Amino acid sequence: RLRCWRYSVIGVPARLRERRSQTSEQDGVRVEVAFATAVAAVLLRLSAGQIFDLDAVDSVHGGAISVHYVYYAYSGNDDKAAATVEVSAAMVPDVEAHMPAKPSVIAAYKLCYIVLVPAASFNLLVRPEKFCEDIRSPSTNLPNTHAFRVGDDTNNKATFTASGAYYLGVANCGEMQGFKLSGRVTVKHAHGFLPAIDIHMTSLYGLWLAIYILITAVWGFLLAGKSDSLIQIQWYFLVVGLIAVGECLAWLLFYSSWNTGGGVNQILLVTGTFLSTWKVLVLFRMAFSARFTPGEKGGSLWDDEKFNVALLIWSAPVFHLCFAYFYRASMNFEGFNMFLNALPAIAATGGIMGWAMLRLSNEATTLKELSYDVHVRLLHKSQAILALAGAGACISTLVHVFDPTLGYEPKSWSGHAVATDGLSQAVFATTFIAAMCVWRPTEALQVAEYQAQGDVAGPGEAEPIGAAIYNDDDDLEEHATLGGAGGTE
Numbered sequence: 080r081l082r083c084w085r086y087s088v089i090g091v092p093a094r095l096r097e098r099r100s101q102t103s104e105q106d107g108v109r110v111e112v113a114f115a116t117a118v119a120a121v122l123l124r125l126s127a128g129q130i131f132d133l134d135a136v137d138s139v140h141g142g143a144i145s146v147h148y149v150y151y152a153y154s155g156n157d158d159k160a161a162a163t164v165e166v167s168a169a170m171v172p173d174v175e176a177h178m179p180a181k182p183s184v185i186a187a188y189k190l191c192y193i194v195l196v197p198a199a200s201f202n203l204l205v206r207p208e209k210f211c212e213d214i215r216s217p218s219t220n221l222p223n224t225h226a227f228r229v230g231d232d233t234n235n236k237a238t239f240t241a242s243g244a245y246y247l248g249v250a251n252c253g254e255m256q257g258f259k260l261s262g263r264v265t266v267k268h269a270h271g272f273l274p275a276i277d278i279h280m281t282s283l284y285g286l287w288l289a290i291y292i293l294i295t296a297v298w299g300f301l302l303a304g305k306s307d308s309l310i311q312i313q314w315y316f317l318v319v320g321l322i323a324v325g326e327c328l329a330w331l332l333f334y335s336s337w338n339t340g341g342g343v344n345q346i347l348l349v350t351g352t353f354l355s356t357w358k359v360l361v362l363f364r365m366a367f368s369a370r371f372t373p374g375e376k377g378g379s380l381w382d383d384e385k386f387n388v389a390l391l392i393w394s395a396p397v398f399h400l401c402f403a404y405f406y407r408a409s410m411n412f413e414g415f416n417m418f419l420n421a422l423p424a425i426a427a428t429g430g431i432m433g434w435a436m437l438r439l440s441n442e443a444t445t446l447k448e449l450s451y452d453v454h455v456r457l458l459h460k461s462q463a464i465l466a467l468a469g470a471g472a473c474i475s476t477l478v479h480v481f482d483p484t485l486g487y488e489p490k491s492w493s494g495h496a497v498a499t500d501g502l503s504q505a506v507f508a509t510t511f512i513a514a515m516c517v518w519r520p521t522e523a524l525q526v527a528e529y530q531a532q533g534d535v536a537g538p539g540e541a542e543p544i545g546a547a548i549y550n551d552d553d554d555l556e557e558h559a560t561l562g563g564a565g566g567t568e
Contacts, residue, residue: 129272130341131247133168133260139191141254144210148247149198149411152239152268153275153489161268162239162275166193166227168262180257190253191229193264195237196221198244198411199487211252226250229260239268242275244487265341272341273334275489276408279496280334287504288327294508295320298515305520315365316515319358323511326354330500352401356394359507363390365514366435366465386434393431396423404479404499414481421480425473432469436462460517464510471506478502 131148139145152162170191172179180188192214196204204221206213214226225237239245247264270278298316302309333347367386403412403420412420443458479502484495 129266129268129274131264133193133249133262133264136249136260139249139251139256139258139260141251141256144194144205144248144250146201146246146248149409150195150245150247150266151243151275151277151408151489151492152245152266153242153278153492154269161242162266164195164225164237164239164267165265166235166262168193168227168229168235168260168264170229170258171261173257173259176257178257180255184255185258186230188253188255188258189228189230190251190255191258191260192250192252193227193229194248194250195225195239195245195264196248197223197241197487198246201246210250214250214252239266242489267341271338273338274408276485276492276495277334278338279493280500281331281338283496283501283504284327284331284334287508288324288331290508291320291323291327294512294515295324301520309520312365312368312518313520315361315368316511316518319361319365319511322354322358322361323507326351326358329354348405352398352405355401356397359397360390360394362507362511362514363393363431363435366461367438386438389431389434393427396427400424407482408485408495417480421476425476428472429469432465436465439465457517461514464513464517467513468506468510471509472503475503475506 129150136145136147150162150164154161170180170185170188172182172185190211194214200222204213204224213221214224223239223241223243225239227235227237245266249260266272268275273280295317298320302313302317329347329351333344333351336344336347364386368383400421400423403417406412407417439458439462443455443462446454446458479499482495482498484491484493484498486492
């Protein structure tokens with residue numbers, strides 16, 4: 080009897096789970112499902128792109144098959160092989176086991192296999208009562224399936240002739256326990272090491288890099304020569320634009336290096352994830368700090384500090400969700416389980432946006448009482464943009480979580496990059512450009528801000544520039560006389 084184990088981040092596909100339940104009832108086969116945690120450190124340990132590190136596999140139980148990873152292969156041309164696979168594996172004693180296997184026993188053991196099975200037909204091909212017999216003749220009994228006996232270096236390469244997704248499994252067809260695997264399984268498809276479902280990511284981030292460079296350059300041009308009259312939020316836009324450029328550059332380098340080298344560059348992965356989170360964080364901070372009334376009327380510094388702490392707390396579930404998104408295809412997460420991973424980030428984002436909307440509303444009410452009509456219109460437009468951004472974020476998150484392009488067949492893969500990263504970038508860029516149009520440096524905005532700065536001057540403060548020419552006719556005449564005499568102090 081072969082026990083079937085299934086490793087995933089938070090669950091197994093319903094179809095697979097149902098199939099195994101039926102098998103358990105019909106054949107009396109014990110079916111066990113193991114769940115791994117959705118912690119980034121565990122995810123990073125489990126995989127490295129199209130190169131799977133067998134050291135990450137736990138002790139192999141006797142009479143069991145464990146499924147650990149999903150490979151995506153696609154040729155795009157019937158004349159080409161979909162992918163080539165190379166296995167380098169060895170058995171070593173499991174020092175953490177209760178009774179580690181002896182090296183001499185391991186050397187003589189011939190019943191451990193690395194298998195690659197088409198994911199679409201996995202339920203039909205894997206027959207628990209017959210699987211160990213089938214993998215001895217995979218070409219006859221398991222179409223498009225490849226089996227490699229661990230320790231056999233003479234048969235460690237194969238070619239996928241059919242495009243599609245493949246499960247990587249480890250089968251122990253004997254009863255020996257107390258050993259682990261060492262080595263790696265490398266899959267390279269016709270376009271490189273990048274999983275076939277992600278082959279358009281380099282083009283996507285190359286396009287967005289060019290777009291953000293253009294947006295940032297245009298904004299920098301608008302700010303040029305006006306540094307003395309700019310308000311803080313206009314500088315923030317420049318910062319966000321530069322962060323977005325750095326983010327797209329990091330992801331472009333990440334996917335390019337992954338495609339050429341086969342391994343995940345952890346530094347670029349963390350950098351891209353950090354910048355993706357940071358640019359949204361700064362945009363939220365901009366919305367919260369969009370005010371013109373300093374002091375108690377415009378909100379206390381304590382409110383600002385509380386909001387900063389809330390942003391730091393918000394970044395944790397968002398950072399986690401980014402990692403879950405990244406490993407979703409290779410670890411075969413279900414849509415519902417991805418939704419559970421996304422819930423903390425969704426709740427935190429909703430709270431942050433609600434807080435920022437309330438702050439903008441309170442600021443607009445205060446400014447309306449002071450008859451600052453220009454400022455009120457700006458804040459109302461900002462609220463509308465923030466609301467539209469929230470709606471767009473909900474749509475993009477749902478599409479990302481319940482990704483319609485994620486499947487075992489290659490026909491839907493071409494839209495994967497757009498449905499995930501492309502849509503979320505489009506929502507952010509649209510929000511960013513709309514906010515830029517509202518807060519662009521115009522004469523009306525600068526005059527209104529100048530007026531607000533003059534109105535809030537208190538006792539003991541320097542009188543606003545220009546106040547004399549409005550309040551004292553004698554001073555006006557004196558300035559005119561000095562100007563005619565050759566200058567003013």
